Amino acid sequence: MIRAFVLDDEPLAVKRLLRMLRETGRVELAGSATDPVEALDALRDRAPDVLFLDIQMPGLTGFELLEKLKPQPVVVFTTAYDQYALRAFEVNSIDYLLKPVEASHLARALDKIERRQTGPPEWKTLLAALQPYPERIASRLGERIHILDLAKVTHFFAREKLTYAATEAKSYVVDHTVADLEDRLDPRHFCRIHRSTLVNLEWVKEVDAWFGGRALVRLKDAKATELQVARDRTAELKKRLGV
Amino acid sequence: MITVFEGLSYRLQAARIELRNRELAEERANKLASEARLSSLESRIHPHFLFNTLNSISALIREDPARAERTVERLAALLRYSLDVHTRPLVPLHQELRIVEDYLEIEKTRFGDRLRYALVVAPDIGELEVPPMAVQTLVENSIKHAIADSRRGGEVRVEARFQSGELLLEVSDDGPGFDLGALLPGHGLDNLQERLAALFPGAARLQVTRREGRTVVAVSLPQKKVLV
Numbered sequence: 001m002i003r004a005f006v007l008d009d010e011p012l013a014v015k016r017l018l019r020m021l022r023e024t025g026r027v028e029l030a031g032s033a034t035d036p037v038e039a040l041d042a043l044r045d046r047a048p049d050v051l052f053l054d055i056q057m058p059g060l061t062g063f064e065l066l067e068k069l070k071p072q073p074v075v076v077f078t079t080a081y082d083q084y085a086l087r088a089f090e091v092n093s094i095d096y097l098l099k100p101v102e103a104s105h106l107a108r109a110l111d112k113i114e115r116r117q118t119g120p121p122e123w124k125t126l127l128a129a130l131q132p133y134p135e136r137i138a139s140r141l142g143e144r145i146h147i148l149d150l151a152k153v154t155h156f157f158a159r160e161k162l163t164y165a166a167t168e169a170k171s172y173v174v175d176h177t178v179a180d181l182e183d184r185l186d187p188r189h190f191c192r193i194h195r196s197t198l199v200n201l202e203w204v205k206e207v208d209a210w211f212g213g214r215a216l217v218r219l220k221d222a223k224a225t226e227l228q229v230a231r232d233r234t235a236e237l238k239k240r241l242g243v
Numbered sequence: 244m245i246t247v248f249e250g251l252s253y254r255l256q257a258a259r260i261e262l263r264n265r266e267l268a269e270e271r272a273n274k275l276a277s278e279a280r281l282s283s284l285e286s287r288i289h290p291h292f293l294f295n296t297l298n299s300i301s302a303l304i305r306e307d308p309a310r311a312e313r314t315v316e317r318l319a320a321l322l323r324y325s326l327d328v329h330t331r332p333l334v335p336l337h338q339e340l341r342i343v344e345d346y347l348e349i350e351k352t353r354f355g356d357r358l359r360y361a362l363v364v365a366p367d368i369g370e371l372e373v374p375p376m377a378v379q380t381l382v383e384n385s386i387k388h389a390i391a392d393s394r395r396g397g398e399v400r401v402e403a404r405f406q407s408g409e410l411l412l413e414v415s416d417d418g419p420g421f422d423l424g425a426l427l428p429g430h431g432l433d434n435l436q437e438r439l440a441a442l443f444p445g446a447a448r449l450q451v452t453r454r455e456g457r458t459v460v461a462v463s464l465p466q467k468k469v470l471v
Contacts, residue, residue, distance in 0.1 A: 011355050012303065012306070013295070210252075
């Protein structure tokens with residue numbers, strides 16, 4: 001049985017989720033709370049397998065609460081509106097549910113948790129070690145969030161204080177700086193070629209040596225996009241491309 | 244020969260970058276315009292409020308069916324009223340206050356004991372006119388700062404009175420307060436300020452003050468009607 005804890009600052013939201021969890025017959029309730037600050041002790045004490053966690057709460061947001069918990073339980077975020085899904089995606093959450101939660105979505109989240117629980121621990125560690133880098137990135141347009149497959153991102157570029165992820169179809173604004181992305185993304189795929197550009201090596205078609213020691217990268221996309229390589233990054237790019 | 248070729252290639256590249264820059268500027272302008280549209284829609288009824296209310300109703304359907312039904316009625320009244328905002332520049336105060344009470348009761352369903360409120364309205368001023376959603380916007384702002392962001396909750400107080408030819412609306416709370424200058428464009432209060440400026444050029448005021456430990460947002464509106 002999965003031991004679950006529910007935390008939401010709205011009492012009715014807690015009641016409803018507890019009832020739904022009970023009705024699945026798949027969960028043992030480890031507790032619930034409406035005050036995130038008071039919940040911290042209970043969570044440390046009872047160490048649930050999964051925490052159903054609201055995001056906007058007084059005193060501590062769901063994200064801030066997680067930062068204070070070590071070790072962290074598996075988290076399923078529950079949110080009324082998906083403007084926060086962007087960050088939820090990046091924190092170690094297994095799923096997120098939109099309120100009012102639908103029974104089928106709750107069942108899907110429980111399936112995921114059970115799958116994670118059944119694998120032998122060494123296997124899980126191994127998998128985690130093999131996939132330490134994200135495969136997707138989120139982009140927000142107004143209140144809408146696009147999830148982009150990183151394999152389809154040809155490059156990231158900074159322009160006027162915004163960072164864009166370019167795909168063949170169009171460019172999307174992302175909430176990270178180019179430097180931040182360089183740190184987070186798999187260096188086997190993404191290489192910084194300029195102060196404002198991070199290129200996906202899988203999309204590089206040609207590198208032209210250009211005058212002044214700089215170079216020009218031409219991509220495989222339909223537009224044959226060309227990107228400048230800064231002088232001090234040329235060597236690193238060549239190394240990564242194995243040339 | 245090589246130099247000429249390199250020169251041409253450089254100019255071609257510069258032209259390409261210039262074109263791309265222009266495309267990006269255009270993209271960015273479109274994005275800003277669509278965000279502005281979104282925020283003006285959302286400034287009336289915030290989706291976060293709407294979905295949380297639907298969640299409360301889902302819970303109440305089994306817990307307390309009569310209250311679930313009453314909450315649906317109040318939500319319907321609030322939605323209908325907010326959708327009609329653009330059809331009427333001014334509404335009688337009593338209509339606005341009825342909606343404010345519906346709104347406060349819905350929020351009370353969500354926040355429980357964390358929300359306490361009081362409505363203090365001078366007698367015989369129900370027919371004075373206010374822009375629709377004006378008081379609701381002030382109350383929503385108070386709930387955000389004093390209730391939703393506070394563990395112990397607080398009290399929201401709505402007062403309305405007629406004073407030297409003006410209708411004075413005050414919404415106060417015992418929360419930590421906020422800085423009017425720091426509000427984002429498209430925020431509820433910012434929209435209200437713009438609406439007031441358009442409806443009563445130079446004659447309506449929106450002020451934020453601290454008084455006896457409370458944050459007070461006051462709006463004064465000139466009135467054409469004369470009270471006897």
